Amino acid sequence: MRAPLRIAYVLDPRFPGGTSSAVAAELKVAVRFGRVTVHAVESRMFRGRTVAPVLDDAFDDLGIEPVWDAPVISADIVLLHNPAFLKFQTTLPARIVCRHIYVIAHENFKRPGGEEGFDVATTLAQIDRSTLALEKVIAPISRVNRDTVDNWIARRSGFETWSVLPDDWFNICSFSLNPPTAAPADRRGRYSRPGFEKFPPLDAMEQMFSPQAERNLILGSDSLIARGVVRPHWTLMPYRGIELERFYEMVDFLVYYTSPAWREGFGRVLAECMAAGLVVITDPGTASSFGRGAIGVRPEEVDAVVARHVERRELYLRQVQAGQEALASFSAERFARRFDEICARAQRKIAS
């Protein structure tokens, strides 16, 4: 009988955002395919922070005790999540010995303007120097994310030994699905961390959260509050100002745009709102990761889109349904099938 596949996760588990949620969901699938270890790297990027609660819970649930800053990481498959955590340092303080290393991109390599999202070369070079592997693969997590990876690697020399995984390493979105409201109204909202990258310019905000709406609930607007931005038709609340369940009850449309100079690698917030039964409106680029599940329009078109869906209830219901159908392609089962292929491939290599 063949020994179980050794699967090692390498990450900084202190990342506060959706990446940690994605990894937590993924670990629950991965443990089905081999012996999983988690190697936690204390990077400079998250100095002073604590482990993300969602990951802490996952470790507890799965009986995984993360190994911090191991000098040597040895496995059949190494999955290094979110390489950007290495961007503020020049050395990955570990030797990695494995057959296959998959570097799951998460952060876009380039921003919409074409500039680098982070110092990709320095980051990949750290992994490259530290890793002895048969195969080094960059795994994009969405179509948007893939475009930036392809674009970056096509213009760089010195990374020819790396390949790009042909299928997206998507975030698992196994959420419970809520039915849409029976009486949709022009109640708009958004939520995100309060980072500057998460918010579009004020003039765009004014277009998408217009006085036409019955409600404009902006959760995570800490920086707007701090700057004294006031609009009589906006309800500004700080990050985690209310529970998300309450947020879902208060709005019928998620209107989610970021700074034009930044884009979500995947857009987990959009998936969560689709599952919650909301119609999701965003920019066309971000929407492209969800097929018909999200409506991609410009900020100045938001009023018309919302009005149309409020006026025609069946349109609203159909859109919520399309969103929830789109989530099927991000299910845990579909991810398990993909993971199985990767593991099988690794085992074939071992056998050969």
Next chain:
Amino acid sequence: MILIEAGDAGQRGFEAKLLFAAQLAARGHDAVIDERTLPPDFDRGSRYEAAPYLRDLSGAPMHQLVIVGAEAMADTVLGRLRQTGLVPDASVWLIGRFESRQALISAQSKVAYVIGREPQVIDLAVLQPNDLPGANGPVVAVGRPQDGDGAGGTESLVVFLGTETLEDPTVEPTLMALEHLPDLRLTVVVPGRARDHLKALRFGSLRVVGLSDLTPAAFAQLARFAVIYGAEPTGSRIAAMAADVIVSGGIVIDCTKDATLAGSSAPVLRGPQHLAALANYVRHTVVPNRVEILRQTARSPWTEARRVEVLEQLMGLEAPETTRPARAGRILFLPTNGSGLGHARRSTLIAREMQPGAHETVFAAFPSCMPMIRAAGHDCLPLVSKSRVHGADHANDLVNYMRLRRALKEGDRLVFDGGYVFDSIHRTILEKRLEATWIRRGLWQAGQITPAALHREGTFAQVIVPEEAFSELNTDLSFGRHVRKVGPIVGERTGRDAAATRSILRERLGREFGELVVTMLGGGVAADRTAQMQLLSALLERRKDCLHLILIWPGSTVPPALYGWKNTLVCQTRNAPDYAAAADLVVTAAGYNSFHEVLYHGLPAIFVPQMAGFMDDQDRRARAASDRGLAVTVAPEDLLLLEREATAFLDGGKGTELRGALAATNLPGPGNKAAAALLAAEDWR
């Protein structure tokens, strides 16, 4: 308009953008700073420095944005940038010293997130490696011509001393010794508190200024040699000044204990740590090798990288050509206002004697003086008086600084008549490289002119002292070739005789009178003279043939009760000397101008001295005349004596007696023409 921002939201960041804005402005760019970013605890000197660049930008569309110190972008700055009204095709540049490519990307990304477009980046770690210690933001300079190029055998040294250096007991005597070396012209720059101490030590030509009293560029203009002592002056201002000196073709000498400047790659000399050795070092080591030192400095890549033109080219900024037509040089008279109009009156009397020449004569004055100056035929820039309603005690002087700065250009001349040299005047003279003259009469109240008040004398090319008529009143406040004495400045009469003036009065007032009394006690600015004027009005009301004129300057006010007397008439006039000359008795204060007009025009007068703390010693001046039997002096509180003396003039023939004494007295010749000639000279030094 180029908006300058800084990554650091605090005082350090503000200083960085201020230094950069000043350099761009020197190249003709309209560099501005959002006034809301002025740190509330910014010191007074720095507020003058910032004033020219501060703008209210609420709602203003921005076409160009430059962020300096971008290696550390504070969230508060990012939040502010988000609300900056950039036009769609605005050019945005980040200038920073980035320790890694990731640091550059982080700064670029953060700014891109808030402005919604990609900024362009200049990395000073590449462009200006090995910068001066303390440099904060880009250290760039516009080459400027410097004072004291060794012509006439005089070298100008600007010596920066830290508090630590000043604790050395040998430093003060050494400074006193250096002051008297004829081949070295010294400016000492010290931290604020030390300046207050040093300026009280009564140096002569030595200039003592605070580190924030002038811009780094103005310091650089003064310095053929900039000498840095002490551990303290290593901030960004020193770095900016040092770069300015080097780019301008001067020499920087590092005398700090740790060789902080000389240890960088900047072309800086290592000088002696002890101030006592400085003069010999400069004379015998630096000056003989000056040509070679400057040649190597000019060839240094460090120097080339500090030219502001390098950044201009990188950012695609073109220095705008000035569209304003060149104007002739100006000589600007700036009289302060004491209690009355004495300074302004004296200035107009001198200006009247000046022949039309290369310089156009203009005035800048406080509102109370403006009608008189304009009546004398001069353009006058209004200055703002101090007011209790202003937010800060120097708020008016900041506005005056801005006005003077705009009104004057390099090559203009400034003539200041007053007691205290305001910051606005001091800065404008040095920043605009003006030739300046201080007109300063010799008589002051005891303690009024202190060494501290004179410490800015070194800023002036010459001091003209209009003397008092009586030699014991002339006090020498300072000495040297630059102090030039002239006779008393005295206003002339129109030439109309007394009989003609009286006829005009009879005709205009429609009344006959035999005796005429003129009272000139002012409009109540310096002191309340209601009691004296009421007493005189009451006294003269009883005299049937008497006309009593209370003369005041147009715009001045007197108590309304004075209008109730039949023989007394309050009269606003610019022609007081003619009416006074026709009077049987003149009751007047003893200000410089009225005092000398009484003496030189032979008027029978009672002096009632004003003694406000900000005025000259009128009592001493008045008694100098009365002790000689040329006038009568009555103290303001001696009302009964005033009544007796007035009666003696009108009934006892005292006026005739005094007229005779005055006619027989030899007075020094008026100095109006001599003062004008000194101001008309091509070279004031």
